[in-house]
Amino acid sequence: xxxxxxxxxxxLTPEMVAAIQALFPRYPTRQAITLxxxxxxxxxxxxxxxxxxxxxxxxxxxxxxxxxxxxxxYGFFKTEQGGYVxxxxxxxxxxxxxxxxxxxxxxxxxxxxHPGGTTDDGKITLEFGECLGLCDFAPAVLANEQVYKSVSLxxxxxxxxxxxxxxxxxxxxxAIPTL
Amino acid sequence: xxxxxxxxxxxxxxxxxxxxxxxxxGGGYQAIRKVLGEMxxxxxxxxxKASGLRGRGGAGFPCxxxxxxLPQNHPGPFYMxxxxxxxxxxxxxxxxxxxxxxxxxxxxxxxxxxxxxATTAYLYLRYEYPTAYRRLQQAIxxxxxxxxxxxxxxxxxxxxxxxxHRGAAAYICGEETGLIESLEGxxxxxxxxxxxxxxxxxxxxxxxxxNIETLACVPHIVNRGVDWxxxxxxxxxxxxxxxxxxxxxxxxxxxxxxxxxxxxxxxxGVTCRELVERYGGGVWKGRKGKAAIPGGISMGxxxxxxxxxxxxxxxxxxxxxxxxxxxxxxxxxxxxxxVDFLHNSCRFFAHESCGQCTPCREGTSWSERILYRIxxxxxxxxxxxxxxxxxxxxxxxxxxxxxxxxxxAAWPIKNALKKFRGEFEDYIKRTNPTGYANSQPxxxxxxxxxxxx
Ligand SMILES: Cc1cc2nc3c(=O)[nH]c(=O)nc-3n(C[C@H](O)[C@H](O)[C@H](O)COP(=O)(O)O)c2cc1C
Ligand code: SF4
Ligand code: FES
Numbered sequence: 001x002x003x004x005x006x007x008x009x010x011x012l013t014p015e016m017v018a019a020i021q022a023l024f025p026r027y028p029t030r031q032a033i034t035l036x037x038x039x040x041x042x043x044x045x046x047x048x049x050x051x052x053x054x055x056x057x058x059x060x061x062x063x064x065x066x067x068x069x070x071x072x073x074y075g076f077f078k079t080e081q082g083g084y085v086x087x088x089x090x091x092x093x094x095x096x097x098x099x100x101x102x103x104x105x106x107x108x109x110x111x112x113x114h115p116g117g118t119t120d121d122g123k124i125t126l127e128f129g130e131c132l133g134l135c136d137f138a139p140a141v142l143a144n145e146q147v148y149k150s151v152s153l154x155x156x157x158x159x160x161x162x163x164x165x166x167x168x169x170x171x172x173x174x175a176i177p178t179l
Numbered sequence: 180x181x182x183x184x185x186x187x188x189x190x191x192x193x194x195x196x197x198x199x200x201x202x203x204x205g206g207g208y209q210a211i212r213k214v215l216g217e218m219x220x221x222x223x224x225x226x227x228k229a230s231g232l233r234g235r236g237g238a239g240f241p242c243x244x245x246x247x248x249l250p251q252n253h254p255g256p257f258y259m260x261x262x263x264x265x266x267x268x269x270x271x272x273x274x275x276x277x278x279x280x281x282x283x284x285x286x287x288x289x290x291x292x293x294x295x296x297a298t299t300a301y302l303y304l305r306y307e308y309p310t311a312y313r314r315l316q317q318a319i320x321x322x323x324x325x326x327x328x329x330x331x332x333x334x335x336x337x338x339x340x341x342x343x344h345r346g347a348a349a350y351i352c353g354e355e356t357g358l359i360e361s362l363e364g365x366x367x368x369x370x371x372x373x374x375x376x377x378x379x380x381x382x383x384x385x386x387x388x389x390n391i392e393t394l395a396c397v398p399h400i401v402n403r404g405v406d407w408x409x410x411x412x413x414x415x416x417x418x419x420x421x422x423x424x425x426x427x428x429x430x431x432x433x434x435x436x437x438x439x440x441x442x443x444x445x446x447x448g449v450t451c452r453e454l455v456e457r458y459g460g461g462v463w464k465g466r467k468g469k470a471a472i473p474g475g476i477s478m479g480x481x482x483x484x485x486x487x488x489x490x491x492x493x494x495x496x497x498x499x500x501x502x503x504x505x506x507x508x509x510x511x512x513x514x515x516x517x518v519d520f521l522h523n524s525c526r527f528f529a530h531e532s533c534g535q536c537t538p539c540r541e542g543t544s545w546s547e548r549i550l551y552r553i554x555x556x557x558x559x560x561x562x563x564x565x566x567x568x569x570x571x572x573x574x575x576x577x578x579x580x581x582x583x584x585x586x587x588a589a590w591p592i593k594n595a596l597k598k599f600r601g602e603f604e605d606y607i608k609r610t611n612p613t614g615y616a617n618s619q620p621x622x623x624x625x626x627x628x629x630x631x632x
Contacts, residue, residue, distance in 0.1 A: 026299075026342050028256075028382045034364030039306075039345060066364075073366035073533075074347035076306065088307070092268040093476055094434035094509050096523050130350065130527055131268040132307050135434035135509070136441050145309040 088129030123167035236390030267475035269507035272430035287394030425491035474504025477587025479594035528588035556610035
């Protein structure tokens, strides 16, 4: 982490700090609030900027290294901003047996991204996931809170279009808030 | 089989099954009232012990026995951690319970906490279950509003808070001590046991970790008794004093190459074939079956001729599998290449190994590389020996790793090699006709990076 020279606006708003502090009574240690705090930042900013780490550490009375250590263990948290829709295409066994790899490939082609990448317009981040617990709907795609079930190659274009609509709603605040 | 009346899924088809009024109209929250009114914690532990209820999360440990391991004269606090990390490929029964009958789960948690004297319960939920998150949180809120949770729940001086804690997409958080580390805000590195969580668990305090489905069984045991519970399932083998039997209802998941994928409830002990044919509607597209995963990918493979295996706690082991696991059956039809199957399995475990034990970290990632090489037509017969070495040397059973993820990675390798070795050899010879006999070291192919997760 680089040392800041000019004073910058904090990443955590006073409301976010208060929301983190509101969790103190739930746990016997402050460190236990690491994941909830990271989720809070991630839900709001679609990533966890490096600058947020010392701020979270301060609220939780930990070293920034502890936050960073935990955060990087979970590949879930990124330091670069993702799209308004974060979509996971399951590649585990039940989905793979029903064509998930092909679905992922076609979605990548349609959206012009590699797995893990974000579309140029910043709307959609497309990733592979491991078993999403939706094996009864294989191959399954989870896009924010939306589940696309038993996806066939023919449906890929339509789903990509729907995800764009989802992203626009998210961007202009007409979608239900993402958890 | 006699007509079976669903127990855990009795409510899920009702409209608004996830709400408190519907749950109570079906007799919900009577079991906890009975427990608070008539029973001591020890009596509840003894009842659950007598029922023979075994953990549904994968290990099949007797639930009441686990509860009885908590130290008696400890000043507390005691914690309950509910394992809702459900990430074993093929498994989705916890999701169904949480989305469609969250109050049944909560009542089970309440009784479990009363029995174990836990006043705080953390429900560790995998991140990818947003609907379950909303439904459970709504159900918890309904309970607080009604006075069913809090400092004086049901007006009986029973204190309990339930907090939801969301994971971050890591399979290893389902391992009970990985879960505890993750809850504590650390990397989910499983702990060396002993000490077991019952002695030193979350925040260094005595802790019970239970699966969602295990806890959902508990209110029914209270309501309907031990004899009723034991009337379902496969009794303990009288010739094996160490077999605790397989009692009660079970939510079986079927997916993969099956006509009707889904979650089906029946008594423990249905055969794999019955599940596929009678409930799952048969192998899809009228094809023949090749093999099936008996209980999540970690458990290995039953070849089609082995499908008459009973899916109780003892059955899959008799057929060389690791165990019943999560009772999630995944069907592979006759067209599936065993190479593709094993590559998928190895890739999963390489991705999910937490990396703390060298045999697991290296073994899982090398097995993925070897399978990738075979898949690309660069395999050698010697690679099968390398895979066998990995399969035999990683895990708790050979004593080289801290947690069971490595055993789960090893089992599909062992089973596939044992049950389908001929097919591997044919594939290698066919796709690498000039190099299959090579036994000199060869370069590893770079596994094509498929982006981060
Ligand atoms: C790698 C690994 C992953 C696991 N994942 C889960 C899981 O997602 N859910 C679960 O309930 N148990 C899981 N378990 C089993 C738990 O460690 C533990 O045995 C279980 O939660 C205990 O609850 P039960 O006795 O009610 O089954 C996993 C075990 C291992 C080794
Ligand atoms: S066996 Fe594997 S997953 Fe388990 S603790 Fe060791 S490295 Fe981690
Ligand atoms: S294997 Fe894809 S959701 Fe389970």
